[in-house]
Amino acid sequence: MAQDPFSAGVDIGGTKISAVIVNGAGEIVGRAKKKTKAALGFAEVMNRTAECLAQAAEEAGTAVAALNVVGVGAPGPLLPDGTVVNAPNMGWSRVPLSKSLQTLFHCPVYSENDCNAGTFGEYKLGAGIGAKMLVGLFMGTGLGGGIIIDGKIITGVNYMGAELGHITVQRGGRVCGCGKRGCLEAYASKTGMGFRFRHAILAEKRPSILHELSGKNLDNVSSSVLKQAWLAHDPVTVETLTEAAEYLGEGIANFITLLAPDVVVVGGGVFQELGRQLMPIVKRAAKEACFPAASFRHTKILPAKLGDDAVALGALAYARERQAAEV
């Protein structure tokens, strides 16, 4: 039935690029993945993104230039014209993302910050459908998030807002990857957890199966390894993940205290693997820390639904709205 042109969503992450092709009925009809290789520089990442999208389009039986619109999610604050202001983990500063991809794709491109896009995806197609105010949180290597109010992504002045992982919840506390102390991300992310379990295993010499499961590479422990260790009741892992979930709950309480959203969606790699185990801890901690206490029961805390596709599908939904607004 659907004779609408195909469109696409692309998620450019620090490790991998992924692309999905969506038909007029909203079904995913093509997919591809490719390593990002950010170290090769911006132009090469653009080429690799084009190759990835071409491969997904081929699977869907179409061509990139025939796509109606492409939405792109990428790290860092983005200006409305698709310029990435800066993305330290990519080595990008003031790069013209949308413009570069538009030249390569020969079709319209709109870009948004990846966590904003992921939150918008959950709002449009996932766990946050119908929310008047939605807070999205994604716990993986870092802790990213987004805020949607009345259907609009809150980016703030100069598009730098919604850095939910970098609010201070422990003034003077653990050093965060960003250089500050006591950020939520310094506890509630794989990077933050790494500080704790490496200290326990390497400095305090506590026994832990994490050491073995990670191939003795404690700098890069995957969410699935964390799950294995949790299910084996490894004390260091259980303590670390419990602390991370409690901090996440404390952070969610702050967002409820401040904004009282109707829905908070929690996703990201750690929660895809361990959501069922961690969610009760998160909710208990959030309940204890909300003010007024009564506001807790008005906010639903829900697991994300779109999994790995949240950013790509959210970027596409965002691109469609931008395109429609311009017509």
Next chain:
Amino acid sequence: MAQDPFSAGVDIGGTKISAVIVNGAGEIVGRAKKKTKAALGFAEVMNRTAECLAQAAEEAGTAVAALNVVGVGAPGPLLPDGTVVNAPNMGWSRVPLSKSLQTLFHCPVYSENDCNAGTFGEYKLGAGIGAKMLVGLFMGTGLGGGIIIDGKIITGVNYMGAELGHITVQRGGRVCGCGKRGCLEAYASKTGMGFRFRHAILAEKRPSILHELSGKNLDNVSSSVLKQAWLAHDPVTVETLTEAAEYLGEGIANFITLLAPDVVVVGGGVFQELGRQLMPIVKRAAKEACFPAASFRHTKILPAKLGDDAVALGALAYARERQAAEV
């Protein structure tokens, strides 16, 4: 020239009620104040509010029943129909504020939370004019605040949001008046500061002129006494106020990191007295804790302009908008 009817704003606080009458040109043409005496109960506070407003109206040469509209700011979350959900310091739970006052005043009444009203006042008439997004903070006995986005007061689901003083900035830290630990208000308010200087003076037996200046009543130190002690370089006072200002800066950094407002307005009793002294400390702490660091310079941190009138004038501005929307 202005033949418009008079209108009024009322600020019902824990200690005092104040009312202003405003003419069609926006000038304050009548004022009155009265002790709240909350212990006498809700009905008596309503009577006292009516007496206070009548006195202000008399000064303006008008009568309460002739007022075009009255805006009321009061503690606690308020529903749009003017019911106060709860206000522990007043002993109120589900009281029909607007309805009760409308019966006494014989003119239209709209009510809003006092801190939301104060922020709205600064947005409409004070330091936040023209802001796309404004965060207001008022440091007095407690630390209250409000958030305005695109001209709308953010109250969240069930009107309980914008409790800016009760975000956690020090998980497991100092006990707050609300019962939680580590709230911003537990450090950045007169109540929070009281914990620290009482401990220094009473438990650690440190000398401080606060003891004498407050008439040995350290439970109720006024902002003007704090200013006297600061100007006399009293070490306990300087340490305590510096800590409070640093925490406030950390809190402001959280609001910038999350929302990236174009303006943050800081007011309240402590800042009316000591704003010039404390503002540089607040700004330095906020600058250190913002993420991304660049976002700090896009947000203006400004002293409030309306002083003691912010709540009453803001409530009136809010009431005018509500009334206009209903016509």
